[in-house]
Amino acid sequence: MCVTFLARRNDSGQRIVVKFARRCGVEAHIFMAKEGLAPQLFCHQRLGSGYGDLALVVMEYVDGQTLYDLHGSDELPQDICLAIRAALDKLESESYIMPDLRRQNLMVTRGGEPRIIDFDWVCKEGSGARYPCHLSRDIWARSGGEGIRRD
Structure with a gap:
């Protein structure tokens, strides 16, 4: 479960995203924001x-x-694929795993830069965290995978 709102700060008028989630890979989010590959995290x-x-x-x-x-x-343009691969390599360089890599969790800015916007399931390799099987099956089914062979 995750609920997300677009809000505006009273002091500056800046638009922000307010989200209520069960999990968040805070350290990974902060790391990727410093690399310019995620939105800045103001609060967790x-x-x-x-x-x-x-x-x-x-x-x-x-x-x-x-x-x-x-x-x-549709098939993604090559430049987008390369940019996503580079972002995932950054995560991997710090031993992070992103099990929820879906198109809804990745954005392209108006300037054409990729951003990871969802770190709910990101964790450190070997941390013992597990992506729930019921979510995997649900995502598989919703993406049309029921009629696709896995082998």
């Missing part, structure tokens, strides 16, 4: 059991479109 705060163990995540708004909005399920 666990809200506790009274709020369903959700975390409040506040980040910079990225002016652009998701890869899904730009290309649907």
Whole structure:
């Protein structure tokens, strides 16, 4: 479960994204933001059991479109593929794993730069974190995978 809102700061008028999520790879998000490959993370705060163990995540708004909005399920342009590969190599260089690599979680800014916008399932290699099997099956089915052979 994840709920996301577009908001505006009262003090500066800056647009921000406010998200409530069960998990967030905070360290990976901060690392990738410093590399210019993710929006700046302003706040991450666990809200506790009274709020369903959700975390409040506040980040910079990225002016652009998701890869899904730009290309649907069509083949991605080579420059986009290379940029995504470079971003994933950055994550891997710090031993991070991104198990939820979907077009909805990647954006291209108005200036054409790639950004990872969802770090909910990113974790360190060997941390013992597991991507839930029920989500994997759900994503597989929603993406049309039910009629596709896996071998």
